[in-house]
Amino acid sequence: MNGSSIRDQFPLLHQMMGDYPLCYLDTAATSQKPLAVIQAMDDYYRRHNANVHRGSYQLAAAATRGFEAVREKIQRFINAEKQQEIIFTHGTTEALNLLAHGLASQIRAGDRILVDSTAHHANLVPWQQLAKSTGATLIPIPLRSTLRLDRQALTTLLQQPTKLVALSHVSNVLGTVNDIRALSQQIHTAGAICVVDGAQAIGHLPVDIQQLGCDFYAFSGHKMYGPTGIGVLWGRFALLDTLTPLLTGGEMIKTVSFDHTEFGELPFRLEAGTPPIAEVIGLGAAVDFLCSLDREAAQRQEQQLLQQLQQELAQLPGVKLYGAHPDNSGAVAFNLADEHHQDIGMLLDQQGIAIRCGHHCAMPLMQLMGVKGCCRVSLGIYSNAADIKCFIQGLRTAINLLTEV
Numbered sequence: 001m002n003g004s005s006i007r008d009q010f011p012l013l014h015q016m017m018g019d020y021p022l023c024y025l026d027t028a029a030t031s032q033k034p035l036a037v038i039q040a041m042d043d044y045y046r047r048h049n050a051n052v053h054r055g056s057y058q059l060a061a062a063a064t065r066g067f068e069a070v071r072e073k074i075q076r077f078i079n080a081e082k083q084q085e086i087i088f089t090h091g092t093t094e095a096l097n098l099l100a101h102g103l104a105s106q107i108r109a110g111d112r113i114l115v116d117s118t119a120h121h122a123n124l125v126p127w128q129q130l131a132k133s134t135g136a137t138l139i140p141i142p143l144r145s146t147l148r149l150d151r152q153a154l155t156t157l158l159q160q161p162t163k164l165v166a167l168s169h170v171s172n173v174l175g176t177v178n179d180i181r182a183l184s185q186q187i188h189t190a191g192a193i194c195v196v197d198g199a200q201a202i203g204h205l206p207v208d209i210q211q212l213g214c215d216f217y218a219f220s221g222h223k224m225y226g227p228t229g230i231g232v233l234w235g236r237f238a239l240l241d242t243l244t245p246l247l248t249g250g251e252m253i254k255t256v257s258f259d260h261t262e263f264g265e266l267p268f269r270l271e272a273g274t275p276p277i278a279e280v281i282g283l284g285a286a287v288d289f290l291c292s293l294d295r296e297a298a299q300r301q302e303q304q305l306l307q308q309l310q311q312e313l314a315q316l317p318g319v320k321l322y323g324a325h326p327d328n329s330g331a332v333a334f335n336l337a338d339e340h341h342q343d344i345g346m347l348l349d350q351q352g353i354a355i356r357c358g359h360h361c362a363m364p365l366m367q368l369m370g371v372k373g374c375c376r377v378s379l380g381i382y383s384n385a386a387d388i389k390c391f392i393q394g395l396r397t398a399i400n401l402l403t404e405v
């Protein structure tokens, strides 16, 4: 599939925003969905809808097979060792909450938890709350002036006993990429658990969790061309098996009496209640869609666009880029001197251009950057040179309007 035929797969992209064609540059918030995903969910509800894992009739058995086939697809997609290591959640946020809650009984007062300073709130607040409830200490890993993780500072921090390190694979604000393979080796050498938030990586980079070497990896379906309401927590079986379930109830048990419950096996032990079945089916279709593409070529093209975007932005008067680097992935963050980021977003929106402005659920990072918020332009598999041209022209218009007053 070439660039334009990929774009043809995304019906939403072909519409007008008032007088302007939509220019969608907010894939980091959520990706658009290809027809294959929309149709798979539609087909599920039209022809296959039944609850999974319980019905004794053919329709339910087929729904269960379809549902479990996606677990296997995800296992292959991220190269997990076992299917039981794939836990379906509602998204990255739930995956990380499930994990923090699940580990609580293993955390003692005085334990140290290190967290990436670029972390999305979803990979910070659960650890912070866990630290508060257990008496553990949460320590942010410093960033260098380039806004990249300070490896030397991490080395120093890891000289003291550390329980867990929570990292972003790709920053949702800056697009900076952490070298998870090297970092997880270092973290393991120090005897700590390595948790990775892969929400912004999964749709852009090849993710092979055995190669990355971390212990837990979380992501959301809607950032990889799948539906909202579905995500995955992957964990090493032996560690996953020690987690206390966040939710208890149906589906996750072996036996129940009035005074005792014996929990079931993985993965069901961590998936209480009716799962988001249609969303799982949609996620499976998104994996098939991604696997049908020449992903290396798509990644190369996206990288070229990102670099072009960084270069063109850097040349505009008054633009300040944050953490920009040619090796970043998917996103560019910037501000315009003396202008509020929301004003820029509004002036771009009036031209049909959708970008994200605000703190991007990374308030501590904003504090380190010395700003309240910023603008973020982010790319997807369907982004093209025309999007970049449209955005740069739109930003020039916005700059002219703002500097005229």
Ligand code: PMP
Pocket: 028, 029, 090, 091, 092, 093, 094, 120, 122, 123, 168, 170, 171, 172, 197, 199, 200, 220, 222, 231, 361
């Ligand atoms: N982590 C990162 C890096 C993200 O970008 C996001 C979504 N913006 C999340 C976590 C949370 O994902 P979700 O809202 O799908 O749970």
